Amino acid sequence: MEYEPRVTPIHPSLLEPRLFAGVERSLAIMNGTLTMVMVMGLQIVAYIAVGILFHLIFAYITKIDDKYVKAYLLYNKQADVYQPWPMANQKINERPFGYGRGLLL
Numbered sequence: 001m002e003y004e005p006r007v008t009p010i011h012p013s014l015l016e017p018r019l020f021a022g023v024e025r026s027l028a029i030m031n032g033t034l035t036m037v038m039v040m041g042l043q044i045v046a047y048i049a050v051g052i053l054f055h056l057i058f059a060y061i062t063k064i065d066d067k068y069v070k071a072y073l074l075y076n077k078q079a080d081v082y083q084p085w086p087m088a089n090q091k092i093n094e095r096p097f098g099y100g101r102g103l104l105l
Contacts, residue, residue: 016066017067027069031058034051035051
C-alpha cells in the first residue's frame with residue numbers, strides 16, 4: 001500500500017486579494033471616499049482628475065505586486081519593534097519579543 005498525500009482543491013479566488021477596479025478593495029474605497037469628500041464637501045471639482053490619477057497609479061502598482069498593501073502594513077508594524085542597525089547594548093543573535101524570543105519550541 002503506497003502512501004498518497006491528501007489533496008484538496010482550492011479555487012484561485014481564495015488566494016488572491018479582493019480587487020475593486022484593479023486596485024485592492026480597501027485602497028480603492030479610501031481613494032473614492034477622499035475624492036468624494038474633496039468634490040462634494042469642499043467643492044473642489046478638479047480633484048476628480050487627481051482621484052482618477054491616483055487610482056491609475058494604484059492599479060499600476062497592483063498589477064506589478066498585488067500584495068503591496070499587506071507588505072507595507074506589515075513593514076510599518078515591524079519598524080517600531082525591530083531596528084536593523086547594530087546597537088551598543090545589543091546581545092548577538094537575540095530576537096526581539098514577539099519574534100520567537102522566549103517561546104518554548
